[in-house]
Structure formats: structure tokens, C-alpha cells
Amino acid sequence: MDIATRVYNHQWKIDPIVRSLIDTDFYKLLMCQSVLRNHPTTQVTFSLINRTTEVPLARLIDEGELREQLDHVRTLSLTRGESTWMRGNTFYGKRQMFTPSFMEWFENLRLPPYHLDRVGDQYELTFEGAWPEVMLWEIPALAVLMELRSRATLRDMGRFELEVLYARAMTRVWDKALALRDLPGLKLADFGTRRRHSFLWQDWCVQAMVEGLGEAFVGTSNCLIAKNRDLEAIGTNAHELPMVYAALAKDDDALAAAPYQVLADWQEEHSGNLRIILPDTYGTEGFLANAPDWLAGWTGIRVDSGDLVEGAETAIRWWQERGEDPREKMVIFSDGLDVDEITRLHGLFADRVRVSFGWGTLLTNDFRGLAGDDLAPFSLVCKAVAAEGKSTVKLSDNPAKAMGPEDEVKRYKRVFGVGDQRVREVVV
Amino acid sequence: MDIATRVYNHQWKIDPIVRSLIDTDFYKLLMCQSVLRNHPTTQVTFSLINRTTEVPLARLIDEGELREQLDHVRTLSLTRGESTWMRGNTFYGKRQMFTPSFMEWFENLRLPPYHLDRVGDQYELTFEGAWPEVMLWEIPALAVLMELRSRATLRDMGRFELEVLYARAMTRVWDKALALRDLPGLKLADFGTRRRHSFLWQDWCVQAMVEGLGEAFVGTSNCLIAKNRDLEAIGTNAHELPMVYAALAKDDDALAAAPYQVLADWQEEHSGNLRIILPDTYGTEGFLANAPDWLAGWTGIRVDSGDLVEGAETAIRWWQERGEDPREKMVIFSDGLDVDEITRLHGLFADRVRVSFGWGTLLTNDFRGLAGDDLAPFSLVCKAVAAEGKSTVKLSDNPAKAMGPEDEVKRYKRVFGVGDQRVREVVV
Numbered sequence: 001m002d003i004a005t006r007v008y009n010h011q012w013k014i015d016p017i018v019r020s021l022i023d024t025d026f027y028k029l030l031m032c033q034s035v036l037r038n039h040p041t042t043q044v045t046f047s048l049i050n051r052t053t054e055v056p057l058a059r060l061i062d063e064g065e066l067r068e069q070l071d072h073v074r075t076l077s078l079t080r081g082e083s084t085w086m087r088g089n090t091f092y093g094k095r096q097m098f099t100p101s102f103m104e105w106f107e108n109l110r111l112p113p114y115h116l117d118r119v120g121d122q123y124e125l126t127f128e129g130a131w132p133e134v135m136l137w138e139i140p141a142l143a144v145l146m147e148l149r150s151r152a153t154l155r156d157m158g159r160f161e162l163e164v165l166y167a168r169a170m171t172r173v174w175d176k177a178l179a180l181r182d183l184p185g186l187k188l189a190d191f192g193t194r195r196r197h198s199f200l201w202q203d204w205c206v207q208a209m210v211e212g213l214g215e216a217f218v219g220t221s222n223c224l225i226a227k228n229r230d231l232e233a234i235g236t237n238a239h240e241l242p243m244v245y246a247a248l249a250k251d252d253d254a255l256a257a258a259p260y261q262v263l264a265d266w267q268e269e270h271s272g273n274l275r276i277i278l279p280d281t282y283g284t285e286g287f288l289a290n291a292p293d294w295l296a297g298w299t300g301i302r303v304d305s306g307d308l309v310e311g312a313e314t315a316i317r318w319w320q321e322r323g324e325d326p327r328e329k330m331v332i333f334s335d336g337l338d339v340d341e342i343t344r345l346h347g348l349f350a351d352r353v354r355v356s357f358g359w360g361t362l363l364t365n366d367f368r369g370l371a372g373d374d375l376a377p378f379s380l381v382c383k384a385v386a387a388e389g390k391s392t393v394k395l396s397d398n399p400a401k402a403m404g405p406e407d408e409v410k411r412y413k414r415v416f417g418v419g420d421q422r423v424r425e426v427v428v
Numbered sequence: 429m430d431i432a433t434r435v436y437n438h439q440w441k442i443d444p445i446v447r448s449l450i451d452t453d454f455y456k457l458l459m460c461q462s463v464l465r466n467h468p469t470t471q472v473t474f475s476l477i478n479r480t481t482e483v484p485l486a487r488l489i490d491e492g493e494l495r496e497q498l499d500h501v502r503t504l505s506l507t508r509g510e511s512t513w514m515r516g517n518t519f520y521g522k523r524q525m526f527t528p529s530f531m532e533w534f535e536n537l538r539l540p541p542y543h544l545d546r547v548g549d550q551y552e553l554t555f556e557g558a559w560p561e562v563m564l565w566e567i568p569a570l571a572v573l574m575e576l577r578s579r580a581t582l583r584d585m586g587r588f589e590l591e592v593l594y595a596r597a598m599t600r601v602w603d604k605a606l607a608l609r610d611l612p613g614l615k616l617a618d619f620g621t622r623r624r625h626s627f628l629w630q631d632w633c634v635q636a637m638v639e640g641l642g643e644a645f646v647g648t649s650n651c652l653i654a655k656n657r658d659l660e661a662i663g664t665n666a667h668e669l670p671m672v673y674a675a676l677a678k679d680d681d682a683l684a685a686a687p688y689q690v691l692a693d694w695q696e697e698h699s700g701n702l703r704i705i706l707p708d709t710y711g712t713e714g715f716l717a718n719a720p721d722w723l724a725g726w727t728g729i730r731v732d733s734g735d736l737v738e739g740a741e742t743a744i745r746w747w748q749e750r751g752e753d754p755r756e757k758m759v760i761f762s763d764g765l766d767v768d769e770i771t772r773l774h775g776l777f778a779d780r781v782r783v784s785f786g787w788g789t790l791l792t793n794d795f796r797g798l799a800g801d802d803l804a805p806f807s808l809v810c811k812a813v814a815a816e817g818k819s820t821v822k823l824s825d826n827p828a829k830a831m832g833p834e835d836e837v838k839r840y841k842r843v844f845g846v847g848d849q850r851v852r853e854v855v856v
Contacts, residue, residue, distance in 0.1 A: 160639040164602035167595035174592035211588040 027235030177212025192364030300330025306397025455663030484549030605640025620792025728758025734825025
């Protein structure tokens, strides 16, 4: 029987990295449904940006291999079983989270073309077209680049050297579980799809957390793994919504209103634990100060940049000012987390709010120091850079994560009343 | 095809620990051939002794399971492929190391009955009968006990907990290889069969050393692994020869001569690197002082107890006194070795003699601290305790390893001129 497997494997042209359209973050699908309803024809451009320029992706990764992987992603379509899972499952306790009309559209989707150029030691990889289609390239594009870079490093290693590499990485992940398992009332989810070491590795890490953390591990943002391992799919919404809404704004007043319009649209579709505010796109402080009262009624807030303690304290003060009880509110931390930071934040806030953690890169790609630094995670993103021909802007609570043309950044800062910000190193 | 494997596995009554008569140390087979030639009908008793009485084997290991494993060993006979390997292979550069008459005997061998009793928290496990048959129980009996104890500890662990346990152990073994790989001219062999964590684990450790140490790893004492992995089988002779020869001695003069008679018999069969003296059975110093001159012409010496540096220095002095050049002599260290000790001894002696290492328990069973101490190796031996009704005696260079009835120990000390000895902790 090994013969059959071996012969079957002979026939592979490539070992595909992304093998399913739902090997993506749950919130991409939620946002996609929202975008398809509210902005089905908006033209956008997504672009891959390697913030860690010291990692020379174009020297490490063969262009032909990269094209083969991206071409393979374009052959994918939703399988019957995947469709059944999305239609039949409950998400956040709700049936039919995805409407029949969205599902029909999704079942017929193939991802649109990509544009790939080599510029120096980096790749320029962009996607243009209708927002609901283009946006679904983000996660597979990142996963392909991340894993090809891993493979480039692993290629020259011996069999036992490889086994021990993974032994070390497994030990490290398990030690993290052991360090976290005794935090009372911990709630933690895997948010590590986009910068994972590889698909199989993410799948391993998630299963290790299921065994190691038990009830404290509430699920994964990866839909395929959630489906295969019978876990909760986790996620709400991301910066791309306010960024595109803002780029589409006709004038400064519309710009100032755009981030709230995003959430007004969102509120029409979602309730409960899906009503999570992501306030930092144009500065958390101003966003909350100018927010309409109905937003204070939402379930919680996601703190994704800047000083995480300050971000949570700002939210708590804001809820108190608006007459809400913070103890009933959820605070989800999701920026550069690892064991120490999770432990510290849990200690500071577990008694004051409902704390939860979206643990990303340092869960699914902590290979720091294991092959020198050739496998260390790096800061690769794939962002909406333009909508209907206008550049998007992100300010964030950390200027190191800001993006957009200089004059537009200046204008956004004025409109959103963002003053001086402290630069913080982007961990991953 | 997974179905067939699964269904095939359904049919196992047990998962056998020892699956081959050559899953044993090479020197047992060499000694067996010698014994079959010189003492084919000598009646001996071998007995299992747990020197680490804190490990309550009879509480950890179910008697029924132990019997099943031992019964399974008794069903084994030499396979055609194993016989072919023993007949056709070169060992230490020599063809037909095993004579046709020995091979014919071995092909027809089944291991003799065993006697098992529970005494308190320990098992009393003994084997009685003709020396060449009984002696082959030693390694399988130890391997069965060691691995059943491992299984008892592993039984309650989760799947990922298990995977991480082995990940940690693999990392540890690999780190040992990394620490040793740069020692110039290192020669090291696996001697870890008897106290291995499990067969599969020993097999993994050996393969990891092949990749990690390259030329420095010269082979394994385990014949089955040597055969399967196409490695050199390593080993010469052990204490059981002088112990039984000594027990058979009619008077004090014969006793004093017995250890040399062993080597005289050995010399008739073996040359070159198989002429290795094991001098410590009744004290190294006296053994060498009283040795006949022809012994100084042998290839080397194995230092297996006491202060290893002192043992090697004694040998070097002895060779010099007998007009031999120590730089042409081999010194094999084989007692309680681990990375630091190997590095230290290599540093002290590599320029002065041909150093070699027989690395045992801490290569194939270093699980110290990985499941508390429930998997830590312990000092289990299986020794010839009587021959033709007379107790055997071992003095060793470490009184903690001595054995035999008190009055006989006293007599041996007198005959071999052994004075005060320093007690050293038995590592494993």
C-alpha cells in the first residue's frame, strides 16, 4: 500500500500550499458577505508589503514556484463539503450566518488574476478588481509567501535535523500551553493563519492547544481547520473595511463619518459577540471620543496596535463615560502576543472586563533562533492600498504600522484629530 | 489502505517488545559462540537484579503483561534473513565470524523457560540451564522490563503530550550529537540496547547519530539495528565469562588463573579489534599486574567501572612497563557516559591512545526529568549468579557494582589481592 501512495505522490506537479478556499480567516468571509451586500462592484487594489525588508523574498523564493502556487490557488473552488459546513454550521451560536445568496456567489467564485513583478530583492504582488473577489486573495497570498520562504530554508536540512527542528518547535509551543493553562478563566483563539510557518504546522499548533489548554482554547480563525477539527471559527472584522470606506469618502465630513458607517452597516447584519469594535484604524482615542452612543452598546473592542494596556484603559474609561459596565464588555487583544504579554494582560484585566486573546504569529510561527534566524517570522502584510483609484490610508495607534501617501496621511490626521503618536517596534 | 493496516493491527494480541533473536548485543553472540565451543553443557543461572530498588517494578508492571512478553520471546527463532546476515556479513573486517556449526545450532535455538515470582515490589526473574542458551536471555529480559516500565508511565499521557515528550527527548539526543560532532577524531558506538527506553527509540537514536555524527559514529552493539540500518555491529566480551570461569575453578590457584583462561580461549578465536581486555571483574590493578605477557600484545582495554581516568592511566602505565606503545593501543570507555564525560575523557586521552566510547543508557534512555522522574533510567542488570551450583562473584573497580555471597567476596578479594576500593555512585 505504500507503493500506491508513493506512485500517487509521483504525480504531483507541486505540493500545493493552499488547497481550499476556506483555508482563510473567518472574518474575511464575514466581511466578504458584508462587502458583497454593500459594495459589490467597488474596484480595489490589494498589495503585498514586506515590512521586514531585510528578508529578501525574491532571492529566497523562486519566481516560477511562486507563480505555480498562486496559479494553483486560482484553480480552487468551494467544495461541496465546505459549502455544507458553511451553510449548515452555527457560527457564534447563529444558524445561516452566511445567506443563501452569498453562498451561491461563493460557490461560483474563482479568485481573480494577480500581477507579479520582481523589484530588487522583493516581489511586487498586487490584485485588482471587484472588492469581494480581490479581498479573498489576502490570506492565501500571505500563506503562500510565508510557506515558500519556510521551504526555502528547510530544503537543505537533513532528515533528522528536520525532525529535531520540529521537535524543538513543538516543545516550544507545548511549553507555551503549559505556561498558560493555569491562568484562571483564560479565553484564547488562534489568529495565526496569515503568518503561519506552514499549513500543517498551524494545524498541529491548533490541535496541541486543544489538548493543552482545554476549555481555555475557544477556537481558530482558520475556517478549514475549524471544519476539519470540529472547532469554533473565530473572528469579526478588520481594518480593510474602514480603510476602503474612508477612501471612498467624497469630502472631509464623509471621511470623518466613514469608520462609523462601517459599523452601522455591520450592525445590520450581526449581533452579540460579532459586534466587536476595531477602533485603531485612525487612532483609538479620537474614534471613541467621537463615536455615536449606539456604539457603546456593542459587545466589545479589539485592541490591535499601540500600547495595549493604554488601549484597554481608554476603552474602559469610554464605556464608563457612556454609562456602560465594563465588566460586561469584551476586550480582545490581538497584537504581537506571546506568553508573557498574555499573562500580563490577563492579570491586569481579567477582573475588570471579559478578556480574550487572538494569538497570531508567535503561536503558529515561532521558529525564532531554530535555524539561525532563517525561519524567524517577519512582518508581511497584504492590504487594500486603493479603492476606486484613490489611495487608502491607515494611521493605527502605532505609526510604524501606518500606510498611505504622505499628504493623505496628513489630511487623515487632521480630520481624525490624531496628534503625536509613539512609534513602537512591530513585533510580527 | 489504512483500513487494511488497522484491521491487521486489530489482530495483535500484544505489541511485542522483542521481535528478533538478534535484537541483542553483538558481544552476546560472540561470547555465545565461544561458550558453545568451550562450555556447551555448563549449567548456569542468570538472574535479574534491580539495583534501583526505589523503582517498584512489580507495582508498575502487570505480571500478566510481563509473562506475555517473555512468552513471546520464547516463540522467536532466527529468521532466514537474519541467518544470512550473520553468515554473509563481515564483522570487524572478518568473513565467517560465526562458524557454520554455531549458526546451525543458533538456527535451531528457542530460548529456554524462565521463572518469574513477585517478591514485594520487585520481580524475581531467573533463567536456568545450559550456559549458551541461558545467556541469550540477558538482553531481551532487560529490554522487556525496561520497555514495560516505559509503557506503564506513558499509558496515561495525551496524544500531544506524548508527541512533545518525544520531541523533548529527540532535541536532547540531537543536542548531544551537536555537542560531540566537533571533537576531532571521535569514535563512538551505541551500547544502549540493554537499558533503552524502547526499541523504536534506540533505532531513532542510532539513526540520529549516523546523521549527526557522521564518521565519528562507528556502529551499534545491537545486531538487529546494525542489520536493518547497514551499520557495523560492535562489541567484544563481558564480565560473564570471567565470572562463570571463576565459579567453575576448583581451588584458589585455578581461581586466580580463571580470568586469564577466559582470554586465552578468546584469543584462539579472535584477533585484531576483538582482542579487547575487560580487566575490572576482580580489580583492574591486580589483573594487569599479574597478567601474562601475551596479554600486553592485545589491541586494547575496556574501562567499565571505577575512576575511568585512573583505569586508563593504569592501562597506559602497564603497556609502557611491558614495552608496548600506548599510542597503538585502544582504550574503550563504557561506564555511565554522557556528553561531558566523553568530552573530558576524549580531551585527556585522544593524543595518548586510540580512544573509543561505548555509549549506553544516556544515549538510548535519557528521559531524565521529562515525565518527572517516572521515565528516568535505572540500574537493572541480568547476571550469571551461579554456575554448576556455585555462586558467581564480581568485585569490579566499584564496590557498588560488586555481587556475590559475602564469604566468597572475601575469598576473591584475598585471591586477587584487592584492597580498599572507593565506592562510586552507579550512574545507570
